[in-house]
Amino acid sequence: xxxxNKPNWTRAELAxxxxxxxxxxxxxxxxxxxxxxxxxxxxxxxxxxxxGLVLCWGYGGTLSLGQGVFFGLxxxxxxxxxxxxxxxxxxxxxxxxxxxxxxxDWNQITSLPALWVPFNSFFLAVLAIFVVPGVLAFIxxxxxxxxxxxxxxxxxxxxxxxxxxxxxxxxxxxxxxxxNGITDLRTLHGWDIRTDSAKYILYYVNGxxxxxxxLLCRFILQSKLGKLLLALRDKEQxxxxxxxxxxxxxxxxxxxxxxLAAVGGAMFTLQVGFMSPSFVGIVPSIEMVIFTAVGGRMxxxxxxxxxIIVNWAKTIFSESFPQLxxxxxxxxxxxxxxxxxxxxxxxxxxxxxxxxxxxxxMNWWQRLLRLLRLNAPTVVSQESV
Amino acid sequence: MDGMSASDFGSILLMQGFNGLSVFSVLVLMAxxxxxxxxxxxxxxxxxxxxxxxxxxxxxxxxxxxxTYFPHFLPYYFLLAIVIAFCLGALVGYLVEITMIxxxxxxxxxxxLATWGLSLVMQQSFRSAFGAKEVSATLPxxxxxxxxxxxxxxxxxxxxxxxxxxxxxxxxxxxxxxxSRGGLxxxxxxxxxxxxxxxxxxxxxxxxxxFAIGCGIAGVAGAAFTTIGSTRCAKFARHDCLGIHDCTDQxxxxxxxxxxxxxxxxxxxxxxxxxxxxxxxxxxxxAQVNPGCASNSSIGExx
Numbered sequence: 001x002x003x004x005n006k007p008n009w010t011r012a013e014l015a016x017x018x019x020x021x022x023x024x025x026x027x028x029x030x031x032x033x034x035x036x037x038x039x040x041x042x043x044x045x046x047x048x049x050x051x052g053l054v055l056c057w058g059y060g061g062t063l064s065l066g067q068g069v070f071f072g073l074x075x076x077x078x079x080x081x082x083x084x085x086x087x088x089x090x091x092x093x094x095x096x097x098x099x100x101x102x103x104x105d106w107n108q109i110t111s112l113p114a115l116w117v118p119f120n121s122f123f124l125a126v127l128a129i130f131v132v133p134g135v136l137a138f139i140x141x142x143x144x145x146x147x148x149x150x151x152x153x154x155x156x157x158x159x160x161x162x163x164x165x166x167x168x169x170x171x172x173x174x175x176x177x178x179x180n181g182i183t184d185l186r187t188l189h190g191w192d193i194r195t196d197s198a199k200y201i202l203y204y205v206n207g208x209x210x211x212x213x214x215l216l217c218r219f220i221l222q223s224k225l226g227k228l229l230l231a232l233r234d235k236e237q238x239x240x241x242x243x244x245x246x247x248x249x250x251x252x253x254x255x256x257x258x259x260l261a262a263v264g265g266a267m268f269t270l271q272v273g274f275m276s277p278s279f280v281g282i283v284p285s286i287e288m289v290i291f292t293a294v295g296g297r298m299x300x301x302x303x304x305x306x307x308i309i310v311n312w313a314k315t316i317f318s319e320s321f322p323q324l325x326x327x328x329x330x331x332x333x334x335x336x337x338x339x340x341x342x343x344x345x346x347x348x349x350x351x352x353x354x355x356x357x358x359x360x361x362m363n364w365w366q367r368l369l370r371l372l373r374l375n376a377p378t379v380v381s382q383e384s385v
Numbered sequence: 386m387d388g389m390s391a392s393d394f395g396s397i398l399l400m401q402g403f404n405g406l407s408v409f410s411v412l413v414l415m416a417x418x419x420x421x422x423x424x425x426x427x428x429x430x431x432x433x434x435x436x437x438x439x440x441x442x443x444x445x446x447x448x449x450x451x452x453t454y455f456p457h458f459l460p461y462y463f464l465l466a467i468v469i470a471f472c473l474g475a476l477v478g479y480l481v482e483i484t485m486i487x488x489x490x491x492x493x494x495x496x497x498l499a500t501w502g503l504s505l506v507m508q509q510s511f512r513s514a515f516g517a518k519e520v521s522a523t524l525p526x527x528x529x530x531x532x533x534x535x536x537x538x539x540x541x542x543x544x545x546x547x548x549x550x551x552x553x554x555x556x557x558x559x560x561x562x563x564x565s566r567g568g569l570x571x572x573x574x575x576x577x578x579x580x581x582x583x584x585x586x587x588x589x590x591x592x593x594x595x596f597a598i599g600c601g602i603a604g605v606a607g608a609a610f611t612t613i614g615s616t617r618c619a620k621f622a623r624h625d626c627l628g629i630h631d632c633t634d635q636x637x638x639x640x641x642x643x644x645x646x647x648x649x650x651x652x653x654x655x656x657x658x659x660x661x662x663x664x665x666x667x668x669x670x671x672a673q674v675n676p677g678c679a680s681n682s683s684i685g686e687x688x
Contacts, residue, residue: 057494063494063497151493151494152427152429152493152494152497155494155497156429286498286501289498290498293498323509323512323513326505326506326508326509326512327505327506327509329502329505330501330502330503330504330505330506330507330509331502331506332502333498333499333501333502333503333505334485334499334502334503334506336498337489337492337495337496337498337499337502338485338488338489338499341492341495
């Protein structure tokens with residue numbers, strides 16, 4: 001408790017984090033059946049991307065429209081391991097080459113490609129979930145930021161990266177499973193991920209990782225680095241002239257956002273049971289930005305709500321009014337950008353100020369005491385009269 | 386292959402080259418509007434493809450009306466369609482600028498997101514109004530034939546028409562930008578908004594005009610596309626239109642084929658084209674971006 005009560009944690013921040021944790025760990029699991037909870041788990045994997053974007057876009061001012069790339073790479077690394085585990089020679093004995101994933105067999109590939117060999121090892125696969133997206137983000141970041149490419153240009157280039165990766169995945173069907181992606185995943189290191197109990201466990205692991213990610217990002221934002229991020233968002237030249245290497249900070253925050261997205265992607269694969277290029281391309285990548293925008297681009301906790309609410313709405317709409325979904329999504333983009341640039345978090349804060357403005361002077365029980373003390377004399381005076 | 390003489394090979398090369406050139410000129414036409422908006426205003430219009438679609442559907446509706454009610458007017462309707470496509474595109478663009486874009490000039494990333502939202506809304510509107518099925522415009526006779534300079538070479542007329550339209554429109558825009566008062570105001574506003582305002586230019590009106598012209602040209606490009614679409618499959622395919630418009634966007638804005646998930650590819654050549662175009666985008670942008678005065682470089686004109 002003393003750790004948490006360091007002056008940099010305000011009461012409102014603690015409360016919002018506690019409420020989020022309570023919703024994730026108690027309210028939703030108790031209130032929803034496992035099917036819906038699994039859906040929420042899926043939405044929460046997008047929240048990793050949204051939290052990363054708060055750092056990269058909200059604070060750093062660098063909009064990436066290619067977060068699906070890193071989400072997808074993390075997911076694919078996990079899916080490749082799971083797929084190899086699911087394709088042991090006994091279950092795949094009807095194939096012409098037993099022991100390789102089924103889609104490779106359909107594409108006349110007769111031995112496991114070298115690219116896939118490391119994914120036989122659980123350790124290497126987990127390592128790859130971080131290393132592959134991290135290195136790609138680092139390379140893209142260095143290539144762009146060192147040349148001082150930023151803003152809209154950077155956004156477009158990340159979009160091009162997303163398009164390239166999708167084309168590559170769809171084109172190289174024998175190596176990647178093509179447009180269907182990697183499906184029919186069963187076990188993680190011998191543990192069946194399709195059972196209800198596994199889904200509960202994965203949901204909780206996902207939730208804890210997410211809270212951990214928020215704490216990590218919060219730690220960064222509280223540090224000097226966080227202040228610098230804000231500074232370079234607002235006055236990049238001034239930060240540069242103060243002697244800071246602006247590009248390195250941007251590369252760092254972009255890579256960090258990519259790593260978070262990759263963790264989300266890996267958890268997505270585990271909870272949903274497949275990975276496909278439809279989570280990599282331009283459209284999903286832009287949708288990920290809207291999660292952050294709706295939740296509040298300056299709020300780590302808000303981004304999680306944004307991811308949950310937008311995806312929940314998407315599920316509801318596509319179940320009931322599929323033709324209205326694009327109207328809703330488009331309207332949301334326009335409305336958030338034009339009228340609520342700070343998202344839900346901004347709205348909440350504005351309204352909260354109305355009462356916390358009165359409350360902050362003293363805490364609530366002091367206020368209550370004051371109230372009682374104020375009331376007491378009047379009661380007495382009335383009696384005395 | 387054995388019987389193919391050098392002259393046959395030469396004429397195939399010529400025709401293929403011509404086809405490539407006519408597709409290229411449609412792409413230039415499509416990119417022209419975006420180049421104006423992005424180059425002059427620094428706004429990336431993610432809904433540019435939908436403005437193209439406005440022009441294409443205008444042509445379709447007009448051809449439908451003409452064939453139903455005024456069949457003898459069929460040879461001329463296409464010219465009218467181009468004019469109406471321009472006006473409709475410009476009108477919608479004008480309204481969008483007033484209601485949305487002008488509030489976002491200081492936030493370019495946000496204008497990118499807002500226009501993306503606009504594109505979603507417009508896509509669904511088209512789908513609700515015209516259905517998801519492909520529709521085709523009836524082309525006038527004079528666009529359908531081909532011209533034979535020598536017996537073995539066929540040059541399709543619609544390709545020639547589109548090329549002529551592109552040359553006309555591009556030089557018109559260039560004349561307007563560099564030789565007219567309106568163009569002068571436009572360039573002044575781009576280069577120094579404050580100073581332009583100070584010397585009495587109504588910068589708000591210039592912005593609205595620029596955006597409307599860009600969108601109008603997109604409408605014309607959409608109308609022109611209906612002719613090229615007909616070279617391939619005698620049909621103006623809505624999805625193909627979207628596919629092409631996306632790769633146009635991407636020609637200078639990098640929106641690449643944002644709907645190919647679930648819709649697949651049309652042809653391997655198309656696919657290759659996309660790959661090449663994407664690579665070029667990265668190269669062109671990498672080479673072009675000049676951080677200090679990024680808003681002045683109009684990538685579309687170089688692409």
